[in-house]
Amino acid sequence: MQLTSFTDYGLRALLFLAALPQDELSNIQSVSERFQVPKNHLIKIINKLSQLGYIKAVRGKHGGIRLGKPAEAIIIGDVIRDLEPLTLIDCSKKSCHITSACRLKVALAQAKEAFLAELDKYTIADMLESNDELLLLLTPV
Secondary structure (H helix, E strand, C coil), rough: CCCCCHHHHHHHHHHHHHHCCCCEEEEEEHHHHHHEEECCHHHHHHHHHHHHCCCEEEECCCCCCEEECCHCCEEEHHCCCCCCCCCCCCCCCCCCCCCCCCHHHHHHHHHHHHHHHHHHHCEEEHHCCHHHHHHHHCCCC
């Protein structure tokens, strides 16, 4: 299974914001530069993460972005469910004439659930805990 760049960059943005000192604001430009992601693409990702409550966007002259909830409360499996289109294959009768007898869709559904169940064990905070190397790499230049 491969995640879309949308989800990939969303997770990276959450890690970046989690690495900031508590309540410190950053901005999309800083995240964009840190990960060399086009700013316009990142704006869409940050907007979605904000709508979902993972990121808080503060408007105004001294505004910016920060986590919308504690990093310990951001479960990676949930973020992936919220950002990723998780349909592995199209098993509709229109797309596949064997769907009524095919067991592949069941196996793939179980594999997807196992994948997400594993990621449900981890939070954004877990990715940073005792990981000085990552914290150093995420520190704004």
